[in-house]
Amino acid sequence: MxxxxxxxxxxxxxxxxxxxxxxxxxxxxxxxxxxxxxxPHWREFLDGFAALPEAERDRARGMAARLLRENSVTYVAQGDPEHRDRPWQLDLFPLLIEPSEWKAIEAGLIQRADLLNRILGDLYGPQTLLKAGKLPPSLVFGNPQFLNPCHGIAVPQNVHLHLLAFDIARAPDGRWWVLSDRTQAPSGAGYALENRLVASNSLPGLFAASNVQRLASFFARFSEHFLSLSRHDDPLAVLLSPGPGRTTYFEHAYLARYLGYSVVEGSDLTVRDDRLFLKTIDGLKPVDLVMRRVESEYCDPLELRTDSLLGVPGLVQAARTGQVVVANALGSGLVESDAFLSFLPGLCRHLLDEELKMPGVASWWCGQPQERAYVLDNLDRLIVRNVTMPKTILGPGQDRFIGAELSAAEREALRGRIGREGHKFIGQEPVALSTTPVWLDGQGLRPAHMTLRVYVAATADGYKVMPGGLTRVSEASISQAPLLEQSNISKDSWVLSDEPVDTFSLLTAPHNALRLRRGSRDLPSRTADNLFWLGRYAERCEGTVRLLRSLLTRLHGESDLAAHPVALDRLVKLLVAQEHLSQRRARQAVAGGMGAVEAALGRVLFGRDTPDGLVSILGNVRRTANLVRERLSEDTWQILMELVETVEVSGPGDSLNVDEALQLLDRMIRNQAALNGMIMENMTRAYSWRFLDLGRRLERIRHMVRLIRNLAGRGDPEATGSLGLLLELADSTMTYRTRYKAVPRLVAALDLLMADETNPRSVLFQLNAFETHMSELPSDSSEAIISPIQRIATELHATLRLADMEALAGQSRRDKREKLERLTHKLEEGVKELADLIARTYFSHSMPQHVSGPQWVEMPS
Structure with a gap:
């Protein structure tokens, strides 16, 4: 020891x-x-941690991993061309900060937030700092984040910065230093909140005993103040996101759901007569407040970057006239530039008549001769940054150079760049970071270097600091801040309290009158589109799983099936009918016998390169679910993720293990049943639910009529067993047996599966549900004639109700049931027309227009 x-x-x-x-x-x-x-402030926690049995520690780590997985906490790595979701990594061993030290941090960051807000107010207003010589003009006007169209825009209560963040670190002498200011649209607050939820649930005893300050009231005060800036009662607030596939899209949906805002993209919004509107299925709804996660210059292709596909034409004008409040204000990324760091002490004295309470990293802006000379003379030991590069989610810009690691040739090349374009560069002293324990599986506790991102929000009582933050730790022996930017391991940050902590829960703020509602009519058209397709893909998944289970059961349940090519051909044709196999592959499978058919089923089940296989369908379920995550409850989301991850977790072996495959498919059927139950029993009957269920109903019709046509459209389905398979795939075997107490007969089966309004699997049941939904959706009531959607649905409904099941079951010529085939084709074509009409009526205006030009690379934080 x-x-x-x-x-x-x-x-x-x-x-x-x-x-x-x-x-x-x-x-x-x-x-x-x-x-x-x-x-001292660590002792009580460490005693409790040391007393935890190893089994309890394993349970805590396992719970944390499960919660992160179930909640699908992910991020997209910076620069990943495939935009793959990666799991968020949380080290359960927290960072503890004592109360007195936290008060000093709070005071320093509140002062800094106030200072940066005043600087923005001046530079986008009277510009007295430039006139007085407190800032060089080239530092401002040479910065691409200074947006001239935003000059002169008045902001409510002079608040430009509503939510900002500071990356801070502790130097070897114990003092905290500011590494970076985040004023554009700081990311990570949602991850910090998720870290808290996971850590407090995984280590509940230690968390309760530590008297940790809570986070919820911080978000409540921010949202309450933000909503109070609107000119209207009951304001509509949205979170403007660049869309899925971006680095922190998970957080966009997470924060929106937590705060009660709608996640929107630029194409969901439009400006009319200087007023911002949300495109909903019920028409245009005025938007009062925008919490943006899109960089300022991309927010308006009319006045800012004309090549942007992410913004809203006219948004700057709407803000200029005061019709909408944008947080943070457009152009606020200006003071995020590290070029301002060396000027902040003087600006603090000038604007606040105070010294900076928390110093920044020693920096030299190379736009001034003396500072540039110093940087060039010390290039071998300084860190050089290009201040015009956008900052990433968790670190400064990509274009940075650590002088000590450059070769002589690289150093000379950098020297030339600084000489030619000095205003683009700063030199900074290297910062040796403090260490804190990390708790890794199998490695015990080891020291790792860390930084802390702290969030500050504007409230009715001035700026307030979130008691905690996002702690990031190094994956290896990294001691300098620039390299730590590459790490993706985080910690929860526990700010201890000497007093009882509040147990505030985020509820609706009472700053204005609450209007009672039944449901929400502010459903964006894009969200309705995604919900519709989520319903279709989820239903397609269930149909595919039931089909694969039945086919595998028959392949291995009938010992002589391999000797009957006709029977094999019948089963394979079902895969072709549902577009899981091409005609060519189907012929190859039948020709190859039992083994080839089994291999074909394995590809449909596990094949990642099979376009219409189960993995592809599940990928579409995941994709559309991610797009509407803020519309789904936590329980529904977890069931969805269990469903889509079933095949990913199981995966194929060297060959198809039929018993394991059947167990997997049974598990998926149960997950699907749970999902259907959540949709039907837990979703309010608002537009969201109706579009989700509309997709399910149309997809079920499509699936059912294809099964009927292929299993009952020719031959003698009663003798071949096709009728029994059809009832099984429709989950109607028990209903048939209970009702008829006889072997399946075609007429009765057709009636049950097509025209029985009491059977939730029948085609008529789906059409009835479709018409009910359409009657509740917005329509132009001034029209004297019925809409095309109503006309087609009514025609299909009437055709099916008038259909003679005896006639449909009768054979005509060439062993075919031509009347049945014509009816099923008509129903399938009708479904296709209805889906197209729904898209044109409710979704089409939300599609973004194509604008040529370079694409936006990545959302800075």
Missing amino acids: SSTRARYSAVDGAIDPLPDYAPSGGEFDEVIAPDGSVR
């Missing part, structure tokens, strides 16, 4: 909580003091 550990045990008489933890010398460690003792 080291002297440090012995000293701790001797003083406290406790189990050594950190037996293998050995911080390196010369750096500040958050837990261990320079004399080897444990810092």
Whole structure:
């Protein structure tokens, strides 16, 4: 045992909580003091942690991993061309900050937020700082984040920065330093909130005993103040997102759901007569407040970047006339530039008559001769950044250079760039980061370097700091801030309290009168489109799973099936009918016999390169669910993720194991049943539910008529067993047996599956549900004639009700039932027409228009 550990045990008489933890010398460690003792505010937590049995620790880690997986907490790695979702990594061992130290952090960051807000107000207003020589004009006008069209725009209560963040770190002497200011649209607050929820649920005893300050009231105060800026009662607030596939789209949906805002994209909004509107299925709805996650310059292709596909033409004018409040204000990314760092101490004295309470990293802007000369003379030890590069989610811009790691040739090339374009570069002193324990599987506790992102929000009482933040730790022996930008391991940050903590829960703020409602009519057209397709894909998934299960059961349940090519051909044709196999592959499978058919089923089940296979369908379910995540409850979301991950977790072996495949398909059927139950029993009967269910109903008709045509359209389905398979695939075997107590007969089966209004699987049942939904959706009541959708639905409904089942079951010529085939084709074509008409009526105006030009690369934070 080291002297440090012995000293701790001797003083406290406790189990050594950190037996293998050995911080390196010369750096500040958050837990261990320079004399080897444990810092006082850590002792109670460490005692509790040391007392946890190993089984309890394993349970906590397992729960954390499960919660992150179930909640699909992901991010997209910066620069990943495939925009793949990666799992968020949370180290359960928290960062603890004592109350007195936190008060100093709060005071410093509130002062800094106020200062940056005043600087923005001046630079986009009277520009007295430029006139007085406090800032060089080239620093402002040479910065691409200074947006001239935004100059002169008045903002409510002079608040430009509604939510901002600061990346801070502790130097070896124990002082906190600001590494970076985040004023554009800071990311990570949602991840910090998720970290808190996971950590507090995984280590509930330690969390409760530590008296940790809560986070919910911070978001409540931010939202209450933001909503109060609207000129209208009951304002409509939206979160403007660049869309899925971006680095932090998970957080956009997460925060929107938590705050009660709608997630929208630029194509969901339009400006009319200087007023911003949301395109909904019920017409245009005025938008009062926009919390943007899109960089300012991309927000309006009319006045800002003309090649942007992400913004709303006219948004700047709407803000200029005061018709909409944008947070943060357009152009606020200007002071995010690290070029301002070296000027902040003087600006603080000039504007606030105070010294900066929390210093920034020593920086030299190369746009000034003396500072440029200093940077060039010390290029071998400084860190150089291009301040015109946008900042990424968790770190400054991509274009940065660590002088000590450059070759002589690289250093000379950089020297030339600084000489030619000095205003684009700053030099900074390297910052040696403090260390804190990380708790990794199989490795115990080890020291890792860390930074902390802290969030500040404008409230009715001025700026307030979120008591905690997003702590990031290094994956390896990284001691400098620039390299830590590449890490994706985070921690929860526990700010301790000397007083009882509030247990505030985020509820509707009472700043104005609450108007009672029944449902919400503010459903964006794009969201309705995605819900419609989520319903279609979810139903397609169920149909596919039932089909695969039945086919696998028959392949291995009938010993002589391999000797009957006709029977094999009948089963394979079902896969062709549902577009899971091409005609060519189907012929190859039948010709190859039992083994080839089994291999074909395996490809449909597990094949990742099969366009219409189960994996592809599940991918579409996941994709559309991600697009409407804020519209789904947590339970519904978890059931959906269990469903889509079933095949991913199981995966194929070297060959198809039929027993395991059947167990997997049974599990998927149960998940699908749970999902259907959540949709039918837990979703309010608002537009969201109606479009989701509309998709399900149309897809079920499509699936059912294809089954009927292929299993009952020719030959003798009663003798071949096709009729029994048809009833099984329609989940109607028990109903038939209970009703008729006889072997399946075609006329009765057709009536049950096509025209029985009491059977939830019948075609007529789906048409009835479709017409009910359409009667509740918005329509032009001034029209004297029925709409095309109503006309087609009414025609299909009448045709099916008038159909003679005896006539449909009768054979005509060539062993075919031509009347049945014509009816099923008419129903399938009708479904296609209805889907197209719904899209044109409710969804088409939400599609973005194509604008040529370079594409936006990545959303800065």
